[in-house]
Amino acid sequence: MTTMIQVENVAKTFTLHNQGGARLPVFDNVNFHVEAGEALVLAGASGAGKSSLLRILYGNYRPTSGTIHVTHAGRPVDIVAAVPRTVLDIRRRTLGFVSQFLRVIPRVSTLDIVRDPLLARGATPETATERAKAMLARLNLPERLWNLAPATFSGGEQQRVNIARSFVDPSAIMLIDEPTASLDAANRDVVVELIAEARAAGSAIVGIFHDEAVREKVATRYLDITAFRKA
Amino acid sequence: MTLHVAPAALDLEPAPLLSVANVSRFYGERIGCADVSFDLWPGEVLGIVGESGSGKSTLLRCLAGIDKPDAGEVLFRGGSEPLDIYSVSEQERRRLMRTAWGIVHQNPRDGLRMDVTAGGNVGERLMDRGDRHYGEIRERALDWLQRVEIAGSRIDDRPRQFSGGMQQRLQIARVLVSEPRLVFMDEPTGGLDVSVQARLLDLLRVLVRDLGLAAIIVTHDLAVARLLTDRLMVMKDGKVVEQGLTDQVLDDPHHAYTQLLTSAVLSV
Numbered sequence A: 001m002t003t004m005i006q007v008e009n010v011a012k013t014f015t016l017h018n019q020g021g022a023r024l025p026v027f028d029n030v031n032f033h034v035e036a037g038e039a040l041v042l043a044g045a046s047g048a049g050k051s052s053l054l055r056i057l058y059g060n061y062r063p064t065s066g067t068i069h070v071t072h073a074g075r076p077v078d079i080v081a082a083v084p085r086t087v088l089d090i091r092r093r094t095l096g097f098v099s100q101f102l103r104v105i106p107r108v109s110t111l112d113i114v115r116d117p118l119l120a121r122g123a124t125p126e127t128a129t130e131r132a133k134a135m136l137a138r139l140n141l142p143e144r145l146w147n148l149a150p151a152t153f154s155g156g157e158q159q160r161v162n163i164a165r166s167f168v169d170p171s172a173i174m175l176i177d178e179p180t181a182s183l184d185a186a187n188r189d190v191v192v193e194l195i196a197e198a199r200a201a202g203s204a205i206v207g208i209f210h211d212e213a214v215r216e217k218v219a220t221r222y223l224d225i226t227a228f229r230k231a
Numbered sequence B: 001m002t003l004h005v006a007p008a009a010l011d012l013e014p015a016p017l018l019s020v021a022n023v024s025r026f027y028g029e030r031i032g033c034a035d036v037s038f039d040l041w042p043g044e045v046l047g048i049v050g051e052s053g054s055g056k057s058t059l060l061r062c063l064a065g066i067d068k069p070d071a072g073e074v075l076f077r078g079g080s081e082p083l084d085i086y087s088v089s090e091q092e093r094r095r096l097m098r099t100a101w102g103i104v105h106q107n108p109r110d111g112l113r114m115d116v117t118a119g120g121n122v123g124e125r126l127m128d129r130g131d132r133h134y135g136e137i138r139e140r141a142l143d144w145l146q147r148v149e150i151a152g153s154r155i156d157d158r159p160r161q162f163s164g165g166m167q168q169r170l171q172i173a174r175v176l177v178s179e180p181r182l183v184f185m186d187e188p189t190g191g192l193d194v195s196v197q198a199r200l201l202d203l204l205r206v207l208v209r210d211l212g213l214a215a216i217i218v219t220h221d222l223a224v225a226r227l228l229t230d231r232l233m234v235m236k237d238g239k240v241v242e243q244g245l246t247d248q249v250l251d252d253p254h255h256a257y258t259q260l261l262t263s264a265v266l267s268v
Helices: A050-057 A084-093 A110-120 A125-138 A155-167 A185-200 A212-218 B056-063 B090-099 B118-128 B134-147 B164-176 B194-211 B222-228 B246-251 B256-263
Strands: A003-016 A022-035 A039-043 A065-072 A075-078 A095-098 A173-177 A204-208 A221-224 B018-027 B030-040 B045-049 B071-076 B101-104 B182-186 B214-219 B231-236 B239-245
Touching (some): A022 A204, A039 A050, A065 A084, B030 B231, B030 B239, B090 B101, B118 B164, B134 B164, B164 B194
Parallel strands (some): A039 A221, B045 B214, B101 B182
Antiparallel strands (some): B018 B030, B231 B239
């Protein structure tokens, strides 16, 4: 087994300077690890800090203390201490984040959005286009939408574009926040399959899934983060 | 896990393109910018954000060699030898600004020659660089006009006949045609309509990525910073109060002033 994520003594407190310096402790003393091929599902009530923890793993939120080593290019790197361009390189090559929402960039077509991660990792334009099309088809996104920018798509369509982009070339580590929130049953099943395939190919998965059926199918292990709540 | 490797071991490039150390500029008693230090690596896009009067434009003018700071050093590693941009001769600095650097001004009138044709504006940078073949210069100018989405049929028109958005795109073509390593941009989308901004932003995003440019972009618009930059520096009263990866600074701001800035916008 290869350890892909090693979290040690992580704590997070938000300080709101413009609201009287209010301090919002989220958790402390977080310790866990994730191996390649595992799907760790974060559990805990709404507001327990599941999304915050996922964002910390991605290097998006900065923990107040602690270290998070991710295995990048065969070596453990502390994403908390890494300089910006190292974090960006880790994200480009190792660490993917699948959010609930697609950040729409004006004028960029659906196909280009999905092709982009493949091109960034050095695939030829032909291969990238072929794989992007196959993924969009698999997620049942009508072909007439492929050359349009997704700004005007429905929530479910945008979410499928986002999922296609994330799974067209699964990262070694995938952080997944509620990917099925606005999908119908058929597409939810496709997402469950995609996650299983990524895991079989060796990806380490950390995810949040409110849908219990999806959660049961995806999880190989649960982590209840309520245990890390600050007293 | 026992083998912990420092992030520096993963450096992708041997040296920063630009090293800025303790740059300060004063206007009498008043601070323009104070004690600014950072490294910029090839291909990296740095945003400088802050309100008007925060010192971000003063800093940009110093970094770009337009103004000389009262203290500090800027080393540029674009050629074989690192170049201290304030100690080289005026002539050398001008040559650098015309070839290895590009400056995109907020007002296109400051960066364009309004009485010269669009093709001439783009071609001039190539001639500065030493190109002499008229046919090739015109061909490259035409290619660049099209890359910034200006119809080739407008090549002999003068910039004053262009809309504000077109003038800005022409200025960008003029700057990028000489293939600079480093580009400075001061509020590149300021003064443009929102729809025109979106087009320009998308164009800049694609060009910066495809050309592997390093860039320093001053903006007060956090959405622009989010879309175009890798890293952010937040300035207040001439000082850098917070810096880091762009999404970290915008999504989890630590300094009181950054929290104020990010909470003051509707959605970024």
